[in-house]
Amino acid sequence: MKVELNQFSEKHIPALCQLLNNENISKWLLQIPFPYTIQDAEFWINKCKENPEEKKDFAFAIETEGSLIGGIGLHIKSEHSAEVGYWLGEKHWGKGYMSEALKEITNYAINELSLVRITAHVFEENIRSEKLLIKNGYEYEGFLKKSHKKGEIYFNTKLYAKVI
DSSP states (O other): OOEEEOOOOGGGHHHHHOOOOOOOHHOOOSSOOOOHHHOOOOOHHHHHEEETTOOOOOEEEEETTTTEEEEEEEEEETEEEEEEEEEOOOTTTTHHHHHHHHHHHHHHHHHHHSSSEEEEEEEEOOOHHHHHHHHHEEEEHHHHHEEEEETEEEEEEEEEEOOO
């Protein structure tokens, strides 16, 4: 199994719609609506192209054998830290793809961006995501009550971090 991290582009719109139009994925993600439409995908692709010179957000398509299977990205918080976020199409769960993608983006953050701290907020019920982070060397740092809001609902999250 080999994943590649590439820039999102218009060619990904159909696969984005197919993969993200899934409540089992959208329920774990703050910015992903359900249902997920072509307009949502177009908005995302355009957002990925905005202000590349500012370098505050890095979003990558996770591909295997030329097909989109998920997404992963970094949001720069300071000159030394970023938050990682990710999702994977449900039919690709449990195959090691996200672990490989997380290793790649963590190495990118450390080696290319010279970051020393990478964090991840996980909804408290998202056990799969917690296991992924722990497997990849992220450590639990705390429980945050009502730290995130999606629609009108507040969510508790667990904070994980990898510190170099």
